[in-house]
Amino acid sequence: xxxxxxxxxxxxxxxxxxxxxxxxxxxxxxxxxxxxxxxxxxxxxxxxxxxxxxxxxxxxxxxxxxxxxxxxxxxxxxxxxxxxxxxxxxxxxxxxxxxxxxxxxxxxxxxxxxxxxxxxxxxxxxxxxxxxxxxxxxxxxxxxxxxxxxxxxxxxxxxxxxxxxxxxxxxxxxxxxxxxxxxxxxxxxxxxxxxxxxxxxxxxxxxxxxxxxxxxxxxxxxxxxxxxxxxxxxxxxxxxxxxxx
Amino acid sequence: xxxxxxxxxxxxxxxxxxxxxxxxxxxxxxxxxxxxxxxxxxxxxxxxxxxxxxxxxxxxxxxxxxxxxxxxxxxxxxxxxxxxxxxxxxxxxxxxxxxxxxxxxxxxxxxxxxxxxxxxxxxxxxxxxxxxxxxxxxxxxxxxxxxxxxxxxxxxxxxxxxxxxxxxxxxxxxxxxxxxxxxxxxxxxxxxxxxxxxxxxxxxxxxxxxxxxxxxxxxxxxxxxxxxxxxxxxxxxxxxxxxxx
Numbered sequence: 001x002x003x004x005x006x007x008x009x010x011x012x013x014x015x016x017x018x019x020x021x022x023x024x025x026x027x028x029x030x031x032x033x034x035x036x037x038x039x040x041x042x043x044x045x046x047x048x049x050x051x052x053x054x055x056x057x058x059x060x061x062x063x064x065x066x067x068x069x070x071x072x073x074x075x076x077x078x079x080x081x082x083x084x085x086x087x088x089x090x091x092x093x094x095x096x097x098x099x100x101x102x103x104x105x106x107x108x109x110x111x112x113x114x115x116x117x118x119x120x121x122x123x124x125x126x127x128x129x130x131x132x133x134x135x136x137x138x139x140x141x142x143x144x145x146x147x148x149x150x151x152x153x154x155x156x157x158x159x160x161x162x163x164x165x166x167x168x169x170x171x172x173x174x175x176x177x178x179x180x181x182x183x184x185x186x187x188x189x190x191x192x193x194x195x196x197x198x199x200x201x202x203x204x205x206x207x208x209x210x211x212x213x214x215x216x217x218x219x220x221x222x223x224x225x226x227x228x229x230x231x232x233x234x235x236x237x238x239x240x241x242x243x244x245x
Numbered sequence: 246x247x248x249x250x251x252x253x254x255x256x257x258x259x260x261x262x263x264x265x266x267x268x269x270x271x272x273x274x275x276x277x278x279x280x281x282x283x284x285x286x287x288x289x290x291x292x293x294x295x296x297x298x299x300x301x302x303x304x305x306x307x308x309x310x311x312x313x314x315x316x317x318x319x320x321x322x323x324x325x326x327x328x329x330x331x332x333x334x335x336x337x338x339x340x341x342x343x344x345x346x347x348x349x350x351x352x353x354x355x356x357x358x359x360x361x362x363x364x365x366x367x368x369x370x371x372x373x374x375x376x377x378x379x380x381x382x383x384x385x386x387x388x389x390x391x392x393x394x395x396x397x398x399x400x401x402x403x404x405x406x407x408x409x410x411x412x413x414x415x416x417x418x419x420x421x422x423x424x425x426x427x428x429x430x431x432x433x434x435x436x437x438x439x440x441x442x443x444x445x446x447x448x449x450x451x452x453x454x455x456x457x458x459x460x461x462x463x464x465x466x467x468x469x470x471x472x473x474x475x476x477x478x479x480x481x482x483x484x485x486x487x488x489x490x
Contacts, residue, residue, distance in 0.1 A: 029338055065310035066331065068339070084336020086311065090416045091329020093274055094313070104411045111360050166349045168421070171335045176413070 020059030023049050025068055028079055039069060039077040092178050099233055102179035106229055109176050110222045117202055117218035120163035121211040128163040129207050135159040136203040143192045150184040156199060163206060186232050194224055265304030268294050270313055273324055284314060284322040337423050344478055347424035351474055354421050355467045362447055362463035365408035366456040373408040374452050380404040381448040388437045395429040401444060408451060431477050439469055
């Protein structure tokens with residue numbers, strides 16, 4: 001069953017290095033190579049794929065750029081730890097209207113994350129709860145020390161997602177919480193104490209295996225964020241002199 | 246307000262071409278360059294960023310590999326149409342257990358897509374509905390002609406997502422429907438007629454602006470998919486001789 005896999009989704013490229021990159025990535029999938037595995041040498045790959053070593057080199061560069069392969073200094077080229085996963089996979093950094101993006105993301109969070117918190121309370125293993133408690137504490141320390149807590153805030157939401165034991169949910173959280181950095185910057189310190197209290201309530205509900213309360217507390221947390229974001233957007237619109245209809 | 250943007254999320258790279266790629270991508274964001282815009286010449290970039298032209302060339306290659314830039318034959322290097330968006334952004338192709346992945350994705354779809362269908366019925370503009378009807382028809386034609394309908398099936402779900410006018414929802418659908426190809430392959434023709442009927446009911450509920458029914462029909466559609474997928478997984482486990490507990 002584990003042998004089943006998809007046809008390669010990367011069919012857009014037609015240059016020779018692009019096709020070579022695709023062949024190498026198929027080889028990684030078919031031979032079940034993992035981050036423990038070193039990529040075969042340029043020479044071997046060139047022989048096997050019937051292309052020149054220069055083409056192999058270009059293909060490898062493409063896969064390094066896409067985080068399928070990684071170069072470990074002094075050791076050679078290996079399969080990446082999370083092959084194919086890239087930071088900002090939907091290109092949010094290039095969206096012209098970042099505030100609209102933040103609003104649309106908080107809408108999705110309001111739908112998904114209470115459900116994630118519920119599943120977390122239902123399914124978490126003891127070691128998941130240990131990680132969750134630790135991550136909650138790290139955010140609290142950031143907040144109390146008035147440091148930027150946005151990175152650890154994302155990790156707290158990822159720790160909840162890991163409790164679900166769904167393979168994909170923890171990968172979606174960094175996407176939909178992309179706006180946290182902007183949000184923390186925009187709201188300045190206004191939500192810091194509210195965040196601390198909300199996080200603690202969510203964490204405790206999950207640790208007490210209370211799915212209803214976990215869901216409710218997460219819904220409240222996102223609603224707090226959304227309300228403050230809407231206030232800020234209204235303020236920005238007023239400053240710009242455009243009607244906030 | 247539109248000027249606000251995030252700090253760059255790509256901070257992991259430290260090689261010179263990597264840093265150059267980051268500087269170029271910051272320049273794209275700050276100068277609001279779009280797919281209409283040609284990238285400044287290698288010479289100009291080298292001057293501006295105080296690096297050699299070879300380094301600029303390597304940096305540009307990295308951004309092409311990540312679909313931030315694209316080379317248009319005979320025209321030069323332009324900003325990509327959806328900069329930073331890559332196929333398979335979470336690296337699903339490299340997951341060792343594709344069937345577990347399909348199960349976990351259908352769980353997420355069961356949570357998200359009924360909500361998306363509801364919002365679609367509430368918010369769709371007339372032109373969204375035209376696209377939705379057309380896409381529904383294309384899938385029907387595939388099914389009736391016994392062609393592989395998986396690509397157009399994804400487009401149908403994306404067309405529903407576009408009706409929500411949330412910027413991010415249409416980008417998440419191709420991720421969570423990644424398993425459709427595998428699913429269509431595994432279920433063979435078993436679900437073809439059910440899919441045709443389900444899709445039509447969802448489409449009509451959205452066009453009739455009936456959010457409750459749109460939500461309900463989408464939930465039924467995903468539940469159908471999930472039930473068949475579970476049957477298949479049980480069958481595969483039996484074949485393997487492992488208990489299906």
